[in-house]
Amino acid sequence: MSGNSSHSWQSEKRPAIPEIVRGHIENGASLWVQYQELREALPEDDTIVQHAWRRLSANLRGAELSGDLGWELSLAQAEDFPEAGEFFILTWLALVVSDRQRLGKVIDLVAENPESIVGVNGAVTLAPVKWLSPFVQGWLESPQWPARVAALAACARHGQDLGSRLPVLLSDRHPEVRMHAVRLLARTGAFEPQLLAELKIDKNPNVRLEAALLLAESGDREGALEVLKALVEDPKTADAVAQRALDRAATLADDDEIKDWVRTMLAKGELDAQAIRVVGIHGDAASWPWLISQMEKGATAEIAGFAACDMLGCELTIGTFFTDDPMRVSDEVAAQYDVDFAILPDVQQFRIALATERLSPLLGEERSLRARTLDRYRAEARSATA
Known part of the structure; x- marks a missing residue:
């Protein structure tokens, strides 16, 4: 037993x-x-x-x-x-x-x-x-x-230095190898102008992003911004890469440069998702009519709503400027999204707010929470290099 x-x-x-x-x-x-x-x-x-x-x-x-x-x-x-x-x-x-x-x-x-x-x-x-x-x-x-x-x-x-082998890896046929070679180059501090010039125009966005970060580290702020802005504005750039490029560009550029960037984007009319977010983060009252026009388009309605949240420093909530009522969005927007589940910008509410100047206090001297956070990052970066 x-x-x-x-x-x-x-x-x-x-x-x-x-x-x-x-x-x-x-x-x-x-x-x-x-x-x-x-x-x-x-x-x-x-x-x-x-x-x-x-x-x-x-x-x-x-x-x-x-x-x-x-x-x-x-x-x-x-x-x-x-x-x-x-x-x-x-x-x-x-x-x-x-x-x-x-x-x-x-x-x-x-x-x-x-x-x-x-x-x-x-x-x-x-x-x-x-x-x-x-x-x-x-x-x-x-x-x-x-x-x-x-x-x-x-x-x-x-901290291993590969010496003369590193340039070979920087021109490797595989983009993932090139990207990691750039990261190693950044650690060595060997910022050779010719190498950086080639990396800036690499056909892979990830490699170009790493090259831009390296340019910033080497002190070439303008060169870094040129690459970063191009990545943000390129609709072929993956969202994750564009987001990193946007964040870094915002910490490198001063307010006047950011405003010029926003004006350039607005002049283009058609922007991809990350570029629309730049308008939301750094735009002003003059950007609102353009943002509203993007909310009426099927492809950009949702991201334009997110950009509006960035500008106002508010949460995306139903009942004020956003709706889950399919009858309150255009047919073009409804065709793009599953409106039974989507929370989309209520364009009519934005129009009313603009007409009655309800947005004026929010669009004056106060900037969005995200923009103020980026201001702090820039201040910290300046103090660290002072």
Whole structure:
């Protein structure tokens, strides 16, 4: 009786071990994403960041101790869900045992799922030098772009100067390699005019953004602004890249330059989403008729409403200038959005406000919350370089 009970207990417990390991892997993947977001928003020594690191470390340790089982489960997870967090764990487990074959498998998978390179770089930048040193040279010479990117991320994190090899990587055939080579160039402080001139006109927006940031760091404010503004105004630029370009441009330009930029944009008439946001963040009362016209167009109604919120420094709420009533938007706007779920600008309310000058107090000396925040960033940047 007791023997059967013991056997039954062991049979029930054995399958739980992979589940525990899988839990460490899944938790570690999501916790790493959370940790990255917190590091970008808060100082490294912030209590919240440190707490997130401790939780991540505990799950990493659990996955490490599981040995081959952890690797196999992590590999399956990354193949099923090729996201950054999953590839962070997979790369970490290959590095911790210094397994060249497993790292090769990671590189192969990233070549098939390019966006997952973020997770690989995350593991590389957190790993100690002794884990990386056996592989970096081979990665630099690898024909596979993810390996070259991983090597550059490692060199940037640990201050390795590649010397004459760096210009070759700056002209690499893969844009992700070029982008990371620019980041490494920024760390070396070797701002060669000819290299920067070539990077400014790179065909990849991500590379041009990194080049603009490097130009700003090198002291070429006008050159940086030229590239950043072009990125914001180019409808082919991905939203995330355009947003970073917009934020950096706003911290580099003074108020007069921003106003000139807004006037130039308004003269063009047709703008993409990020350029409309520039008008909302930095425009004045003269921008309102133009913004209202954008609210009446199907393609730009929503972002024009967001821009209006930026200008007013208000929340997007129903009942004042926004509506969830499909009867209060134009047919063109209704055709663009699922009006059963959308919260869209109520153009009629904006027109009434303009006619009765209800907006005057908001559009006088007071600027939007976002614009005031950017003013503070500029002041901090000036004081840091004084």
